[in-house]
Amino acid sequence: MTAAGTGAGPWAERGAERGAETAQIRSLAHSLATADDLEPLVRLAAPARFVCLGEASHGTQEYYHWRALLSRRLIEEYGFTWIGVEGDWPDCWRINRWVRGEAGQEMDARQLLAGFERWPTWMWANHEVAGFLTWLREWNLRLPEHQRTGFYGLDVYSLWDSLREIFAWLEANASEALPAALHAWHCFIPFREDPQRYALSNRLVPQSCEADVVALLAEVRRRTLGRMQDDPAAFDAIQNAIVATNAERYYRTMVRGDQQSWNIRDQHMSDTIERIARHHGPGSRGLVWAHNTHVGDARATDMAHDGMLNIGQLVRQRHPGEVVLAGFASFAGSVTAAESWGSPEWVMEVPAAVHGSHEDLLNEALGEPAVMVFGADRTGPWLTSWRGHRAIGVVYNPHRERGNYVPTRMGERYDALFWHPRTEALRPLHHEYQPGEPELETEPTGF
Incomplete structure (x- = not known):
């Protein structure tokens, strides 16, 4: 497999095909300005048992914002009753008890999230998550206990x-x-x-x-x-x-x-999803929040060539026809990330996407934020093309941009995609107080 970003790989420029790909992108795109614009994706997700929502970085406001808005609609309108996130079980269990009105009611969401001490704290102790949890608690307290939505950590680090x-x-x-x-x-x-x-x-x-x-x-x-x-x-x-x-x-x-x-790690997170679903009962439906590299089906990336699997693949295999996977992408902007494991977070520039990547093509086709719902027919030049798809982790070096792309077939990796030409850095509730004890996280190729 040729490495993404070399300029001559399987997702390099292909002349006339580029025009056909941009035309398909435009045909799939729906404008994205308000929560009402989520309707095409809401209709797709509403019947699903599992809706997995990604993010192209752990430090981007827009990804957290739109993921929360879609989750709100699915909870309010279609009765989704649990959320599993890429976070530690003990920390998220405390959040679960708070949003369900069971403990810590003397605190507000910001005070609750101040308890996140494991690096990188900004992933969950940020303004977007605080706003969503405040809403979720208010929503839950209006309902009987058995109808309240839970909030759980899926990860293996704790x-x-x-x-x-x-x-x-x-x-x-x-x-x-x-x-x-x-x-x-x-x-x-x-x-x-x-x-x-x-x-x-x-x-x-x-x-x-x-x-x-x-x-x-x-x-x-x-x-x-x-x-x-x-x-x-x-x-x-x-x-x-x-x-x-x-x-x-x-x-x-x-x-x-x-x-x-x-x-x-991903088998553990997928098995935890199964246990949460069983705990909430056979008719329950849940939302999963994790990075694109966990949510997007690994079989549609070069991860599969390295023998790697992920949540999106496993949930699809276990529950065929009951799963919706949605990813996120952007062209440029800023991001909250760190220069090395355990070091303080910074606001970093995200440079323009490299030529020939999915983000480059999307930027040419769409000048405004959009949501694309792929539908049953996944043929066509863009959905089947093999191009790099940017993935930014909690550690990021914008000067090595060409190493941040995962070769991807969009139509197989996701069922829908959020697109933003420009994004802004996530706003932490507090800074990293001291050098943390970083986890030795494994990462897929190009991440």
Whole structure:
């Protein structure tokens, strides 16, 4: 596979075909100025069981804004009852209890989000999320408890926080089982809550805490058996035990530097989606918020050639005909990101998209924000073309722009796409207070 951005790859300029592609883009585009303009996408998403909404960066106002507006409409008009986000389970469980009116009601959304301390805090502690959560809590409090919309974290990173939550639950509900939790905790003590230290130790000395966290998971499963559906605290406990188990596996695997750790993470997030859906009942419908690289079907990118899968692919495979995937893209602007893992965030310039990319073509075809709904027929020159699609992570170097593109067939990767010619940086509620403890995240090619 030729690398994106070389200027001569499979998505390089193709002369007369460019005009046909821009014509197809214009035929699919609907103007996007107000929430009412979301109607074509709302009609597509309304019957779905899972609606996965991406973002081309973790630091762009417009992506968060329009994702929230679409989510509001689907919750208000069609009864979607849960949201799963690319965030840690313990932090998001506190948000879940707040938006459902169960705890922390003396706080407002900004105070609640101040509790996010794991780098990068700006992903969730920002003005757009605070506004959405304020609305969601107000919406929920007007409804009976069983109809309220939940907010959950899908990610795998919270090893030590999840262990602490398991301790608290066992102490309150099954104190005789605390020795199993203490055994797992003591295994991790030498690593000082540093995932890098744990991962590297397993490379140097092949001795892990795997058996301890697996035993803890089995104990928590036994203690919560038959209780999860009616007892939210038991559901929280078992999920924390699963996070701890998969996080240990993730950190132990990722030090090898292959794609398997990426797959462990996305399989965990996809399995968590399944558990949340079951917890809310067979008729429940949910929204997933994550980066395009997780939401857009990996089989329509060069990730598949490297043996990588993701949420979009797995949810489609598990629930054919019940899933809508929507991505985001922009041509230029600014973004909130960091120069390296764990460093403070900055507002950075996003340069004009490279020639021959999907973003370059979209900018030529559309001068204003738009939403494109692809429909059943995914043929045609643009939907089937193989071009680079920009992906900006929490770490970004605009001077290495050509490395930020994932070769993509749009018609297979998504069911719809939000387009903005120019975007603005996300506004954090607070800055990173000190150098964080960055997670050693795995990334797809070109990201």
